[in-house]
Amino acid sequence: MKSIIKKNLITKMLLGLGTIAFLSGCVNDQSDKTYANAEEIPVNKDQAMMAELTSPPFVPTPVGKRMAKKLIVDLEIQEREGEMVGGVKYVYWTFGGTVPGSFIRTRVGDEIEFHLKNHPDNKLPHNIDLHAVNGPGGGAESSFVAPGHEKVFSFKVLNPGLYVYHCATAPVGMHIANGMYGLILVEPEGGLEPVDREFYIMQGEFYTEGAYGERGMQAFDMQKAINENPDYVVFNGHVGAMTGDNALQAKVGEKIRLFVGNGGPSLISSFHVIGEIFDKVHVEGGDLINHNIQTTLIPAAGAAIVEFRVETPGSFILVDHSMFRAFNKGALAMLNVEGEENKRVFTGEIHEGIYLPEGSVIQSMPSLDRKKPKEEMKALSFEDKMKFGKDKYMATCVACHQGNGQGIASAFPPLAKSDYLNADVDRAIDIVLHGLTGEITVNGNKYNSVMTAQALTDEEVSNVLTYVYNSWGNSKKEVTPQMVEAVRNR
Numbered sequence: 001m002k003s004i005i006k007k008n009l010i011t012k013m014l015l016g017l018g019t020i021a022f023l024s025g026c027v028n029d030q031s032d033k034t035y036a037n038a039e040e041i042p043v044n045k046d047q048a049m050m051a052e053l054t055s056p057p058f059v060p061t062p063v064g065k066r067m068a069k070k071l072i073v074d075l076e077i078q079e080r081e082g083e084m085v086g087g088v089k090y091v092y093w094t095f096g097g098t099v100p101g102s103f104i105r106t107r108v109g110d111e112i113e114f115h116l117k118n119h120p121d122n123k124l125p126h127n128i129d130l131h132a133v134n135g136p137g138g139g140a141e142s143s144f145v146a147p148g149h150e151k152v153f154s155f156k157v158l159n160p161g162l163y164v165y166h167c168a169t170a171p172v173g174m175h176i177a178n179g180m181y182g183l184i185l186v187e188p189e190g191g192l193e194p195v196d197r198e199f200y201i202m203q204g205e206f207y208t209e210g211a212y213g214e215r216g217m218q219a220f221d222m223q224k225a226i227n228e229n230p231d232y233v234v235f236n237g238h239v240g241a242m243t244g245d246n247a248l249q250a251k252v253g254e255k256i257r258l259f260v261g262n263g264g265p266s267l268i269s270s271f272h273v274i275g276e277i278f279d280k281v282h283v284e285g286g287d288l289i290n291h292n293i294q295t296t297l298i299p300a301a302g303a304a305i306v307e308f309r310v311e312t313p314g315s316f317i318l319v320d321h322s323m324f325r326a327f328n329k330g331a332l333a334m335l336n337v338e339g340e341e342n343k344r345v346f347t348g349e350i351h352e353g354i355y356l357p358e359g360s361v362i363q364s365m366p367s368l369d370r371k372k373p374k375e376e377m378k379a380l381s382f383e384d385k386m387k388f389g390k391d392k393y394m395a396t397c398v399a400c401h402q403g404n405g406q407g408i409a410s411a412f413p414p415l416a417k418s419d420y421l422n423a424d425v426d427r428a429i430d431i432v433l434h435g436l437t438g439e440i441t442v443n444g445n446k447y448n449s450v451m452t453a454q455a456l457t458d459e460e461v462s463n464v465l466t467y468v469y470n471s472w473g474n475s476k477k478e479v480t481p482q483m484v485e486a487v488r489n490r
């Protein structure tokens with residue numbers, strides 16, 4: 001992911017320069033008129049401007065005093081492999097190739113023409129819900145887009161503030177958990193007060209089949225997600241996105257502004273900078289400004305604008321102050337401040353990276369070694385199998401195949417009255433054990449998506465498939481653990 005970020009950055013910086021040149025040409029457009037209602041702010045539709053989009057931790061050029069405009073946002077959804085932490089691979093679903101997605105910067109009254117593209121190599125349909133939108137689903141319904149397609153919709157930004165956007169395609173939690181979130185800033189008329197440096201940081205948690213640091217490609221783990229028990233809690237998509245060589249940089253005396261978001265999907269963040277006090281916090285990203293804050297709470301799918309002046313040189317550590325997340329799950333970033341020591345403010349010794357060694361290893365107590373899974377209860381009667389199978393279905397399959405096995409059009413095939421399911425039991429067992437990808441036809445409709453392997457025991461697979469085969473008009477087969485074992489061993 002690192003190289004991708006750099007490449008994006010260069011093109012985005014070039015784009016940024018173009019925007020500045022363009023902007024300085026239109027500053028004279030400024031009108032003195034003020035509007036009681038943001039809906040009334042006019043835009044010149046012939047003077048559309050391409051929005052500058054940036055990858056984290058960078059943000060686009062401030063809007064300054066420019067007038068409201070028609071702003072074209074061109075965002076491409078990419079499902080791509082990245083590295084969660086050394087040796088651990090993950091397939092991220094992204095808005096613009098990064099987690100969090102590209103930063104979008106607008107001002108009140110802008111009319112946004114949003115182009116959402118779903119890259120043809122992607123496997124799944126997606127959409128976008130922008131919390132800055134006043135309209136149904138935040139744009140979700142209008143933007144639902146299949147791989148290889150583009151959707152265009154438009155909205156006017158009315159409320160200044162810092163807003164989260166995210167994918168809202170079912171299962172929503174899973175799309176967010178795979179990285180589909182980002183921030184859109186709506187600056188007030190005249191722009192935010194200028195500062196020396198601005199950065200874009202977003203927390204999010206990841207649920208993987210393997211424990212923290214377990215090497216190789218890691219699949220998303222639905223059960224851990226439902227339990228809200230993530231293996232990784234990180235800033236900007238992976239462990240170490242802003243530490244070491246990637247640390248944020250500043251100079252003594254500078255005013256720093258952080259646009260901090262929390263993608264969740266579930267945890268809230270106790271955002272704190274070790275060794276700093278926030279001079280100003282735009283609480284929850286809105287108008288309310290609080291002063292002299294140590295830790296600010298950022299809800300799932302919420303944001304805050306945090307401002308502080310750095311008075312002394314050194315390494316400042318950004319954390320979710322739920323400390324095990326910071327030191328054992330990755331929620332830690334660094335801001336390196338260079339410059340003259342300021343003895344009036346701080347006289348102690350300065351150690352760079354004092355907290356880092358702890359962040360890079362997982363510490364475990366010998367007594368906390370993982371316990372063996374409990375011997376599971378066996379379903380002896382057919383009724384038990386149906387009961388256990390239904391429980392497993394509601395826990396594992398329901399998010400995609402839905403409560404009555406009806407599926408979701410063009411995303412998840414139906415299991416109810418499924419000709420594909422009923423044609424071949426061993427194939428169905430194989431799908432649950434090993435997952436499925438590639439084009440299939442179910443009841444005359446084509447699907448070309450991915451089902452990940454489900455980590456279930458033979459007993460569980462036999463129960464869940466027995467339940468599926470004996471529900472919703474299917475062929476009433478009973479699947480035994482022996483049948484599952486045979487498929488597993490072939």
Ligand code: HEC
Nearest residue numbers: 396397400413414418420421436437438447448449450451
């Ligand atoms: C994360 C979403 C997801 C989950 C969870 C999931 N599936 Fe699937 N399933 C899919 C997708 C997507 C396909 C189609 C894959 C393709 O296009 O190649 C599929 C295909 C299938 C098929 C073959 C097609 C059909 O409709 O008959 C069966 C059978 C199936 N799943 C059973 C299950 C069972 C049983 C579970 C729970 C143990 C489960 N799936 C959990 C997404 C999921």
Ligand SMILES: [Cu+2]
Nearest residue numbers: 126167169175
């Ligand atoms: Cu999505």
